[in-house]
Amino acid sequence: xxxxxxxxxxxxxxxxxxxxxxxxxxxxxxxxxxxxxxxxxxxxxxxxxxxxxxxxxxxxxxxxxxxxxxxxxxxxxxxxxxxxxxxxxxxxxxxxxxxxxxxxxxxxxxxxxxxxxxxxxxxxxxxxxxxxx
Numbered sequence: 375x376x377x378x379x380x381x382x383x384x385x386x387x388x389x390x391x392x393x394x395x396x397x398x399x400x401x402x403x404x405x406x407x408x409x410x411x412x413x414x415x416x417x418x419x420x421x422x423x424x425x426x427x428x429x430x431x432x433x434x435x436x437x438x439x440x441x442x443x444x445x446x447x448x449x450x451x452x453x454x455x456x457x458x459x460x461x462x463x464x465x466x467x468x469x470x471x472x473x474x475x476x477x478x479x480x481x482x483x484x485x486x487x488x489x490x491x492x493x494x495x496x497x498x499x500x501x502x503x504x505x506x507x
Contacts, residue, residue: 429459430457431457432453435489436486437462437488438485439461439486440479440481441483461486465486465488466488466489466490467487468485468507469484469485469487471502472504475503
């Protein structure tokens with residue numbers, strides 16, 4: 375089981391999944407926190423400059439473009455909300471995460487942050503061995 379908590383604990387203050395066995399969750403399950411609070415996660419706009427075919431939202435503030443073989447499977451495994459396009463334009467910060475820099479990333483990824491304090495983004499990015507830009 376992958377735990378994305380390490381990546382975003384400093385930013386969102388809570389894990390998307392917590393200890394014990396994983397529950398089978400979907401966006402409508404009352405006892406599961408998928409990190410999505412709306413049917414249209416993330417800020418408005420469209421951005422697909424990276425070639426990502428899908429992206430993964432964690433709440434309204436974090437979008438990740440994972441470039442592994444199965445980005446949708448990775449997103450589901452980390453309790454994110456799958457979006458069928460790249461992350462929207464207008465991110466305040468981006469973190470380039472190399473493959474294998476952290477156990478959650480067996481392929482490179484880019485995390486985009488919207489409306490999050492730079493100090494929190496810096497901490498989260500450094501935690502996964504990424505480079506902030």
